[in-house]
Amino acid sequence: MGQSQSSEPAKEVPIDPDVRSDILGNPEHLSHELALRFASKCYTYLEIAHYKDNFKTLADHQEDVEYWKEDTLCRFLALPEPLNAGPVLYHMCTYLGAFPFPSLAPCILTREALLKVVTIMTGRYKKILRRGDHDKVKLLFRSLAVFDRSASMSSPQAKPNMDEIISEQLPEDMLKEREFENAASSHASGFAIDEPANDDEEEDDDDLALAALDSLDAIEVFRHDQKTDRKIHHAIIPVENMKKLIMLLLLIAGIEPLTPVGVYGQSLTQERLRALRASADAIIAAFDPDPLSNGIKYSNFVKTVTTTTPWLFEPLSALFEHFLFSKNFNLNKHRAEPDPVITIEPRPSPIYRSSEEDSDSIFDDTLLSQITMSLKFFSPSGSLLDVFSSGARFNQLYSTSSHGTSLSSFSRQVLSWRSGTLVIVSGILPNTSNKPITLAAYLPERWHDPASGPRRPPSRDPSAPKACLVQLQPRQAVFPENSYNHTIPVSYFSSKTGIALGCVVPQQSRTVSQPPVLGPVSLLVDADLSTATFQHDGDAGSGAFVTDPGLETAQSRHAELAQPKKITFDIDNLEVWGINFPVGEGEDEVTRQRKRLDWEEAEAARRRGVQFGGDKDGARALLEMAGLVGDKAGNRSGGSV
Incomplete structure (x- = not known):
């Protein structure tokens, strides 16, 4: 790598033991060696060739340095301008490019620095640095954090002066003096985390950086550089910066490495922007920003990313895979042929709408992206999958706006579906100015009809697909199924009492x-589908779903301002979407359900056409013996006598 323009892939160069002591005194040499190791161990020859071509084609030059500016990065990734997420992403890159030395940030995006950014963002570092995702979470926080909340990347004054940074980094003697003697006073405003006064806290070890330098046998250099690092617990992420990034992540949630980001920008209508802002605000609320600094602290960031939104940053992986595909490389094109015009469309939406009436539903691509930040869906075989790349499709089974508020209609449309479902309930919080509340429940197993007999207890198999309850408004919160629950049903339906999720169901009799009784984390919808009650009470014990740590903490610390533990609200809309997975040559669930419903309609029509004269009692006795009506009929549907 380095600044050479050779098309050959970078190779790992062993360090002579005689000069290792000199190299260990210079972080720039170690950073260079780490970039070489990333290039040789984490990529193929062709990927490095694509990356070099992309970098060289757009690079700016100053003296002997090739580098990328902010507008170059935004132009290459085709980031939508209305989101204004480019400065935030560039801020992250200038920090990650200095890995594993925080004191070198912000750095200029040379070819080596940008390669380290791509390696970290795509997760390819795991091929040689076997550390957990928790370490990457800390690294991402550092790349977004500032000490002074006014030092926002949205402000032009907060952007680094590229000429000054280059002049500082080119001479090695100046670099050493800057890094090891005057590090505290040489950082660009808005990028570094200033050292607070009278701070007695010890900095946590950066395990990912330790792993990187451990692979280079240079742990002592990291220990020395750590002295010039800043205290992470006194840093914050400005809310506005985080919101811009989250809106981008929601927009490109289903992006592929070959899909241009620009095609997503074409769909940015005012309505879509409002939906993105609403979802981003709900996710931001889950981080519990500090009201004084309007920033997100490290402890809240880690807790939220690891529990509530574990897949928040996943779209960044596919986004930075774009660096590994160059338009100038086409192995299928002959030399004399003109360059073909290639049009790549984004993946079709997983939400299938059979009619224009479905377009008024509350479930849209933005809401689906928000849900995927908190949970993964299960395939029929029980394995976790990405809902965008798997080809899964959501089909509307029931909606109060389309099918009315009849539980019999709910029963016919939903109970006949024999695969997983997604239930979405929306309404208005009481005693607020039209503040919405939206809840979603992912149920991997089919609904149970009480008329067909007792419900089987929850599965004791730890590898079985797990249900999950998610709050989408007013703040993001996730409530996974409790693996230790073996008594409380995750879902329950009764035409007499309504719909219950995570509720305790008393023993029922025929008369x-x-x-149902509310569980610690539960949702109860009444029989007329007009009112719902949601409860999140960690003090109530163990139930079908696990409490959300962030929401539970907010409820205990700010009881007068936080979301109440029990909320009863009027339902605006209730929707149930069946999840259909692609199959081989067999019939999918949509086709099977359509055949079942058609058969039931034909059977009901046939029963209505049976003539028994005036002997109704005899007719009913005959139908009971046939098992078509009465207690032996089970869950069959049809006409009545």
Whole structure:
């Protein structure tokens, strides 16, 4: 790598033991060696060739340095201008490019620095640095954080002066003096984390950086450089910066490495922008920003990313894979042929709408992206999958706006679906100015009809697909299924009492139907589908779903301002979407359900056409013996006598 323009892939160069002591005194040499190791161990020859071509084609030059500016990065990735996420992403890159030495940030995006950014963003570093995702979370926080909240990347004054940075980094003697003697005063405003006064906290070890330098046998250099690093617990991420990044992540949630980001920008209508802002605000609320600094602290960032939104940054991987595909490389084109015009469309939406009426539903691409930040869906075989790349499709089974508020309609449309479903309930929070509340429940197993017999207890198999309850508004919160629950049903339906998720269901009799009782984390919808009650109470014990740590902390610390533990609200809309997975040559669930419903309609018509004269009692006795009506009929549907 280095600044050479050779098309050959970078190779790992062993360090002579006689000069290792000199190299260990210079972080720039170690950073260079790490970039070489990334290039040789984490990429193929062709990928490095594509990357070099992309970098060289757009690079700016100053003296002997090739580098990328902010507008170059934004132009290459085709970031939508209305989101204004380019400065935030560039801020991240100038920090990650200095890995594993925080004191070298912000750095200029040379070819080596940008390669390290791509390696970290795509997760390819795991091929040689076997550390957990928690270490990457810390690195991402550092790349977004500032000490002074006014030093925002949205402000032009906060951007680094590229000429000054280059002049500082070119001479090695000046670099050493800058890094090891005057590090505290040489950082660009808005990028570094200033050292607070009277701070007695010890900095946590950066395990990912330790792993990088451990692979280079240079741990002592990291220990020395760590002295010039800043205290992470006194840093914040400005809310506005985080919101811009989250809106971008929501927009490109289903992006592929070959899909231009620009095609997503073409769909940015005012309505889509409002939806992105609403979802981003809900996710931001999950980080519990500090009201004084309007920033997100490290402890809240780690807690939220690891529990509530574990897949928040996943779209960055496919986004930075774009660096490994150059338009100038086409192995299928003959030399004399003109360059073909290649049009790559984004993946089709997984949400299938059979009619224009479905377009008014609350479930859209933005809401699906928000849900995927918190949970993964299961395939029929029980393995986790990405809902965008798997070819899964969501088909509307029931909606109160389209099918009315009849539980019999709900029963017919939903109980006949024999695969996983997604339930979405929306309404308005009481005693607020039209503040919305939206909840979603992913149920990997089919709904159970009480008329068909007792429901089987929850699965004890730890590898079985797990349900999940998610709050999408007013703040993001996730409630996974409790693996230790073996008594409380995850979902329950009764035409007499309504819909219950995570509720305790009393023993039912033929004469008396007792309503379900709210569990610690549960949702109860009444029989007329007009009112719902949601409860999140960690003090109530263990239930079908696990509490959200962030929401539970907010409820205990700010009881007067936080979301109540129990909320009853009027339902605006309730929707159930069936999840259909692609199959081989067999019939998918949509086709099978359509055949079942057609058969039931034909059977009901046939029963209505049977003539028994005036002997109705005899007719009913005959139908009971046939098992078509009465207690032996099970969950069959049809006409009545």
